[in-house]
Amino acid sequence: MSNFLSLSLVSYYQAMMQRPDRTNVLKTSAVQVLFIMGEDDNAIPIKDVLEQCHLPGKSYIHVLNYSGHMGMLEEADKSNKALAHFLSEI
Numbered sequence: 008m009s010n011f012l013s014l015s016l017v018s019y020y021q022a023m024m025q026r027p028d029r030t031n032v033l034k035t036s037a038v039q040v041l042f043i044m045g046e047d048d049n050a051i052p053i054k055d056v057l058e059q060c061h062l063p064g065k066s067y068i069h070v071l072n073y074s075g076h077m078g079m080l081e082e083a084d085k086s087n088k089a090l091a092h093f094l095s096e097i
Contacts, residue, residue, distance in 0.1 A: 033062035040066045041093040043086055045074030067093050 033040065040063040044056040053070065060066050069089035074081040 030059065030062060033059060036063045039063065039093075039097050041069070041090065042066055043069045043071065043078055043089050045071045045076060045078040045081065047073070047075045048078075050076040067096065069093075 042056055042060050044051070044053050046053055048056075057068075060068050067089075069085075071078040071082045071085055079086045
C-alpha cells in the first residue's frame with residue numbers, strides 16, 4: 008500500500024472518530040428524512056441506524072438486504088428506486 012493511501016486512510020478514520028454528534032439535527036429537523044441502510048453494513052450497523060429513525064418528525068426507512076455500507080453501489084437500482092419513491096412522496 009502506498010504511503011499516500013495509508014495516510015489518507017488514517018486521516019479518514021481520524022475524521023470519522025472526531026466528528027461531532029449530529030443527532031440533534033435529526034431531532035430538530037423540519038424536513039422528512041430518508042434512511043437507506045444496508046443489512047450487512049459493518050461501518051454503521053443496522054441496529055444503530057434503526058435507533059435513529061425515530062428522531063425526525065417523519066422518516067422513511069428502506070433496508071437493502073444484500074448491501075453493506077455502499078448500498079448506492081452494491082444495490083444501485085434498489086437505492087435509486089427508494090430515493091425516487093421518497094421524492095415522489097414528499
